[in-house]
Amino acid sequence: MAKRVLMSGNIAAAEGAILAGCHAFFGYPITPQNDLLEHMSRRLPPLGRIFVQTESELSAINMVLGASAAGFRAMTSTSGPGFSLQQEGISYMAGMELPAVIVDVMRAGPGLGSIGGAQGDYFQATKGGGHGDYRVLTLAPASAQEMMDLTMLAFELADKYRNPVVVLADGFLGQAMEPVAMREPVAELPGKPWAITGARGRPKNVLNSLELEPADLEPRMQALVQKFEMMRQNEVRYESLDLDDASMAIVAYGSASRSAMTAVHMARQEGLRVGLLRPISLFPFPYQALSDLAQRVDDFLVAELSFGQLVEDVRWAVGPNHRVELVNRLAGVRLSAEEILEAIRKMAR
Amino acid sequence: MHEEIAIAGTGGQGVLFAGRLLAEAALLEDREVVWMPSYGAEKRGGSVYCNIIISDERIGAMVVVRPHAAIAMNLAWTERFEPAIKPGGLLIVNKSLVPRQLKRDDIQVIYLPANDLAAELGDDSAANLIALGTLISCRPVVSPSSIYAAMDNMLAKNRKRLEFNKRALNKGLEMAPAKISPTTSSSARPHPRATSL
Amino acid sequence: MAQTKAAKSDTILFAAPQSLEDVPLHYCPGCGHGIVHRLIAEVVDKLGIADRTVCVASVGCSAINYLYFKFDGLESSHGRAPASASGIKRCRPDLIPFTYQGDGDLAAIGTAEIVHACARGENITVFFINNAIYGMTGGQMAPTTLVGMHSTSTPGGRNPALAGYPIKVCEMLSTLEGPAYIARVSIYNPAQVRRAKQAIELAFRTQLAGLGLALVEVLSPCPVGWGVEPVQAMDWLVEHMLPQYPLGEYKVTEAVQALKEVKGHA
Incomplete structure (x- = not known):
């Protein structure tokens, strides 16, 4: 068994990126992801890799764009604002088909909100976020181990699809320390013949998203749409817990799913047949898994640290013939297993 | 085994370090463990909290609502923990800074003069480790040797501090449950001070 | 003698630069971009760095200028070209990225990026084309639009009480310690074009020598945006822009000065 090390989620994500061959980190301090940036400032330069603290998150993402265009695995980490x-x-990189990894350690909002952990960036991360027609793969870790593993996966998928990938964590996951089994470093990185490497012995490479003629842009956008469809087909990930005999399913991701897991155990002790479906990929969302589940489960309870964002996808997946209710806390207030249990009891009555 | 523990106090009292030692010790015993701090804007002297969950199973909720055991290093956290501790649980109160008796009689309360004991050892910044020693002697969630080993790992570069910390932990361990009345309640006891250390 | 004469007539005295694509440029008649593109291509040819050069375009009239160069090209979002060029250079120090930015891109929306690229002394080259107007979007006020100058968004002329004052980019950035070379040139006559080319070459050589950020501001005509004929635009530039934006070198570090004095520099 791999050696287990006690690590915060933020540090686990940083170490996962290093193992995945991330060559450059560009970022700007914002709570609650600061220790990720600080860790990279210590870890990357001795490895001969690049760390730059930028003047803004705007600059950071555009440095990531440049590093990625040059063919390197690059990332940034940030929080809501x-x-x-x-x-x-991110919109430009989706349009230019550039891989990148963005770790969003969510805090509460809107606006400056609070620095407490929350999940209010769900729509922004899963529905496009920036301007124009695009999607980013969105992975939702629920432990320090997954902060490492899904960050590594994010780099792999970003290169596979030439598209940005968001690791959507939250302040609780970022700060909590848990045992993490260390992974092997990625031995071989994919070749990138499209990269900006100097036009030596080949025609020039141009990376852009702009086409002045709509007739020229449309086929490019159609190709993007096909790519997003491929993601929908190939990259759905979720975890099922105690769903085999369940009459009620909780749906929750990230740190909310941890409380939901405890709530399921507590409910089972009371004889309530409750299970948990935990989406790991938020885009693509496990619509099919939920709609299959809806064939045999009556009620759905969505637990989230936002005002009802995840619940919309669940409603869409299970259709109008099921009860779908929401239990949530906002503003950086934790959602306890006891609160979820209470909602389960209410719904089971 | 599934034990939920909270440690809290004021910035500078070593609350996070004590919690981290406990978590590292639990990992050395190959348990599942979560160490969760509260976090806020960086501010000296602010309120500091962490909870540690130690379990033989995969751990769900990361935030503890009703701890089995807690250490309150100051008055504010004593007042917050008193109603929160699970019945039959343990609350260690830093008597050096908390001049009051608690009302609950369904939990074990230990009035530990952690700062005074630390000062006797020569440095009252070790109050956290004395409290931690008492905690694991009352509720053996990890063995002392695992805490020693965790200290060896975390303080490998500071031998002097390491030795001092071990003495502080031992001081706390000496405050064994046998030497302390398991339950104290200010209303029930005619001489409350007599039961405290 | 006749034979010698014939041989001479076969010598190529003037040709398109190797690094320039043989395609028509999309710029308006009398625009200065074409001249600057050509100068960049000539310098890249002369230095023999086409296989390492990267054009980082910006947003504005020159947004697709990577189509006109034969070397690699990258689009960037509005104002962020210095960040993207820095990302390339940090990862691949052997590449030679340059940004090509207009006044709106560099001195309005991208002010933070250029100031901090300068402050960090990023080893990149920046070409800043100042024509005191927003060309592509239809002649609105730029951060460098002169006081009193008419634009489609300053109908009575730029009024400082409402719209503030023009930014002097070279003067401002030369107060920073990071940049190695900052100069303002123009292209309003052949002599100035030659000087502009010298500055462009020195800016590339600054990067090649690893000396830090080099920025060349080029005062350039926009006859359509200014509402004058192409030839008159050159006079307008001399009459109105030069007093506000004096030509010259604003920052030359000792290391760059030494580079200038290397024999053979044009």
């Missing part, structure tokens, strides 16, 4: 600023660059 910074993630908003980065939507511009």
